[in-house]
Amino acid sequence: MSELLLGGSIDAELVSRAQQGEMIAFEVLVVKYQRRVAATIQRFVRDDAVTEELTQEVFLSVFTALPNFKPDGEFAAWLFTIARNAAKSYLRSAQNRQDDRPAPAPDDADLDARSGSAPSAEEQVMAQQLFKCIDTEVAALPEIQRRALLMREIDGLDYKTIATTLTQPVNTVKSHIFRARDAIANRVRPLLTPTRDRRW
Amino acid sequence: MHESSRLLDGELTATELTSLLERLKHDRALRDDITAQQLVRDSLAGVQALDAGYTLRILAALERAQLGRP
Numbered sequence: 359m360s361e362l363l364l365g366g367s368i369d370a371e372l373v374s375r376a377q378q379g380e381m382i383a384f385e386v387l388v389v390k391y392q393r394r395v396a397a398t399i400q401r402f403v404r405d406d407a408v409t410e411e412l413t414q415e416v417f418l419s420v421f422t423a424l425p426n427f428k429p430d431g432e433f434a435a436w437l438f439t440i441a442r443n444a445a446k447s448y449l450r451s452a453q454n455r456q457d458d459r460p461a462p463a464p465d466d467a468d469l470d471a472r473s474g475s476a477p478s479a480e481e482q483v484m485a486q487q488l489f490k491c492i493d494t495e496v497a498a499l500p501e502i503q504r505r506a507l508l509m510r511e512i513d514g515l516d517y518k519t520i521a522t523t524l525t526q527p528v529n530t531v532k533s534h535i536f537r538a539r540d541a542i543a544n545r546v547r548p549l550l551t552p553t554r555d556r557r558w
Numbered sequence: 559m560h561e562s563s564r565l566l567d568g569e570l571t572a573t574e575l576t577s578l579l580e581r582l583k584h585d586r587a588l589r590d591d592i593t594a595q596q597l598v599r600d601s602l603a604g605v606q607a608l609d610a611g612y613t614l615r616i617l618a619a620l621e622r623a624q625l626g627r628p
């Protein structure tokens with residue numbers, strides 16, 4: 359009998375392996391969710407430096423709490439709850455600090471702290487190029503690939519529903535989506551910033 | 559084939575996942591591919607932000623925490 363695909367339980371499997379000390383499994387979860395966790399926090403705090411600091415704290419908290427996570431729970435829901443709570447907690451303590459003392463004028467140290475992670479003008483231009491490249495590549499896909507990809511990534515439909523809508527076999531739909539993603543990723547990869555001695 | 563996409567979509571078996579995770583430990587091209595694939599997915603879902611070393615800094619913080627360093 360052939361082995362089953364992990365499907366929706368892929369995160370639970372990665373968590374389970376991380377719980378057993380397989381760090382690379384947790385790294386995949388960080389790569390998969392860090393941007394969306396940061397976006398969730400950013401919506402609350404609207405500050406790049408604080409967003410990065412809280413995002414790091416969230417993943418540290420999650421990593422520390424991994425032994426208590428039950429594999430039958432949904433990892434993403436747990437993660438985003440922790441992210442929202444961290445942002446709300448930050449806002450509460452920021453409010454308390456404001457209540458306790460007059461708000462100081464921004465000083466050099468404050469500006470320096472923020473400049474550490476705020477995107478530079480160069481990074482912003484790169485980001486614009488990169489996201490424009492993605493849009494261009496999506497537009498250049500064969501129509502069937504583009505429709506399947508957008509149904510999956512924007513509408514969040516499962517393969518079976520997409521297959522029914524496009525009147526194509528499920529495996530054909532998967533193939534369209536994988537090829538579309540590969541085509542776009544191949545164009546995007548050279549635009550990513552290389553970082554020396556990186557792990558990711 | 560298409561293994562980064564399959565990983566992020568859960569279209570792997572447990573055995574395939576074991577093999578992929580093992581390769582990820584030393585295959586930079588595979589890690590780059592997963593990073594690019596996730597960026598595309600996030601972008602299409604409306605989360606358009608560059609990584610700008612974010613992942614590296616999170617993982618460095620995790621490593622420091624594991625080693626008990628501040």
